[in-house]
Amino acid sequence: RWHTGPPVHLSLARMAPKCAHCGKQSEALKRCARCLHAYFCGADCQRAGWKAHKQTCAPPLPPEDVFDLVKAADEALDAGGVLKWEGRMEELMIRQTDDTKSWILQAFMQAHLIKSSGTENELEHVLAASRLEEQRAELLGKMERF
16 A cells, blocks of 8 residues: 555654664564563563663653653752653653753753763763754754844
C-alpha cells in the first residue's frame, strides 16, 4: 500500500526502535517495563545493558513531577540525578517560558560538564554539553530579538 494522505516529513515518520544495548533496529523489540522508554532485543540484552541503562531508567512520571526532580537534583549539584531525566528533556520544555527553557538546558549542560571530569565518557559528556549550549544560545538569541 502507498501513503495517500498529506506529505509526512521523514523525521516525523515512525521508525523501528533500536535496542539500547546492541543497537539492532526492529519492530519486535521489547520495552523496559520500568521506564517504558528503552527497547531491548530480550532479557539477555537487557541484562547486558543494565549497567548503562540504570543511569537513565526511571518510572514514567508526569512532566511536572520530573521538572521538580530535575530542579531538586540541580540544586543539590547531583549531576546523575539531573541526567537521569535527560530522555524527557524535550517533554519538559513543552509549554514553558523561554526563561524556564533556558534554565532546563543549562541544568542538563552543567550536569554533563560535571560528569565529564575524569570519566571514561568524558568526550561524550562534553559534546552533549556543547550541543545543549548551542540550543540555549539559539533560544537566548531569539529572546533578545523580542
